Amino acid sequence: DADVTQTPRNRITKTGKRIMLECSQTKGHDRMYWYRQDPGLGLRLIYYSFDVKDINKGEISDGYSVSRQAQAKFSLSLESAIPNQTALYFCATSDSRTSGRNEQFFGPGTRLTVL
Amino acid sequence: AQSVTQLGSHVSVSEGALVLLRCNYSSSVPPYLFWYVQYPNQGLQLLLKYTSAATLVKGINGFEAEFKKSETSFHLTKPSAHMSDAAEYFCAVSYGGSQGNLIFGKGTKLSVKP
Numbered sequence: 001d002a003d004v005t006q007t008p009r010n011r012i013t014k015t016g017k018r019i020m021l022e023c024s025q026t027k028g029h030d031r032m033y034w035y036r037q038d039p040g041l042g043l044r045l046i047y048y049s050f051d052v053k054d055i056n057k058g059e060i061s062d063g064y065s066v067s068r069q070a071q072a073k074f075s076l077s078l079e080s081a082i083p084n085q086t087a088l089y090f091c092a093t094s095d096s097r098t099s100g101r102n103e104q105f106f107g108p109g110t111r112l113t114v115l
Numbered sequence: 116a117q118s119v120t121q122l123g124s125h126v127s128v129s130e131g132a133l134v135l136l137r138c139n140y141s142s143s144v145p146p147y148l149f150w151y152v153q154y155p156n157q158g159l160q161l162l163l164k165y166t167s168a169a170t171l172v173k174g175i176n177g178f179e180a181e182f183k184k185s186e187t188s189f190h191l192t193k194p195s196a197h198m199s200d201a202a203e204y205f206c207a208v209s210y211g212g213s214q215g216n217l218i219f220g221k222g223t224k225l226s227v228k229p
Binding site: 033035040041042043045048058090102103104106107108109 | 124149
């Protein structure tokens with residue numbers, strides 16, 4: 001069951017192009033997150049949103065922006081892509097009603113290559 | 116700043132051998148702890164979690180982990196490795212509350228030899 005979906009799954013683009021990665025969820029969760037994964041570095045948080053009007057920068061937000069269009073949708077934009085943004089990008093969700101345990105549920109990932 | 120350390124970026128075991136993946140966190144406040152698994156070309160799947168109940172936590176696929184406050188550790192074990200366990204494993208910590216963000220370790224890639 002695809003509770004957290006990401007589109008596209010793969011994208012190749014050129015330096016300087018604007019790119020948008022999209023995330024949708026049917027879990028009814030209020031919190032959503034964007035991470036990037038690089039080999040040997042684990043997952044690093046880019047942005048997170050606790051509800052539609054609450055968006056926060058994560059560890060590595062420079063060069064990225066986000067939009068929370070609805071509770072179920074959270075998109076990540078690269079305004080002017082550069083090669084070192086080549087990575088695997090994950091969207092995740094969590095439910096604040098679970099007493100702060102913060103278990104997160106991940107989408108399948110978007111593999112982005114910037115040439 | 117809080118951090119998570121996974122000792123060993125790559126662990127190799129033989130099929131049937133014990134699997135031990137190490138995770139230590141830095142904090143005097145007991146956090147919530149998670150182990151996630153990532154199979155090749157897939158997203159992250161929750162293996163197990165510690166949320167201040169029993170210190171020995173059992174997860175899916177025969178994995179378990181023990182929370183040891185005195186050692187600030189949450190090592191992942193499985194008595195007998197299977198070829199299908201080959202994957203990358205991530206330890207993550209959350210301190211709950213209004214933040215609730217996850218801090219991930221850098222991952223340990225597990226290889227299983229026949």
